[in-house]
Amino acid sequence: KLSERLQLVLEQIPQGSRLADIGSDHALLPVAAIQSGRAVFAVAGEVNEGPFEAARRGVAEAGKGKVISVRRGDGLEVLEPGEVDSITIAGMGGSLIAAILDRGRQQGKLEGVTTLSLQPNVGEDNLRRWLLEHGWVLTAEHILEEDGKIYEILTAVPEATGTHTNDEVYSDLKLAGGEVVCSKDRLIQMGPWLLRSPNDVFFDKWQGEIRKLESILASLSRSELASAEDKRRVITGQIKEITEVLECLR
């Protein structure tokens, strides 16, 4: 059975997709995608020997070798242009996911791709910024907690085909009274859809981030370095802004 996290990544993919799961490890996601009918064909991509072998075994044990192609290579280089219409990348840092997408884009591997379902472990803001700068628009964001860890899942489509534009998604978030709660930078940091309908996990995540910033602040206040003062000011500003956003949303 898939983890709740991978299940949610999978559910963002349209029914009947031709799927590529990059960094597939045991190929749990493509196997589940085929078994559930969400994908009719899948590529499981892996750059490392151990996980690549694990993916091969996973596909063979599930008896899905005819519809899941396990390939070894870096990122999207394992794909032929136009071969898939959906891509999942889960369980890596946001910057690494963005770098994989960027190299793939330069190689033409994103042509014909209509859905990206991405689960960055950290650095969600870097990934949102890459999507925004390269014509992908977020259509959904999810946040969940599983086994004591918090995960975000970002779903994006090419801006031209989406029901929303990036200008709409990243427009200032305002309260009923017209007061601006969130600027674009804050939307990129915290997530435009998550901010519009925050759940308990969202509040837990950002309260945790505030606690981390406060502990950095405490260690900076013990520092004698001249640069510590500047850093303290920046971090104090961040804590204040995040706290204000959370208060407005409650």
Ligand code: SAM
């Ligand atoms: N996607 C699975 C999940 O979410 O449970 C596995 C995540 S695992 C933590 C990350 C996997 O990505 C590793 O198996 C690693 O070998 C693979 N990986 C890292 N960089 C990659 C790249 N550039 N191309 C393909 N796979 C990569």
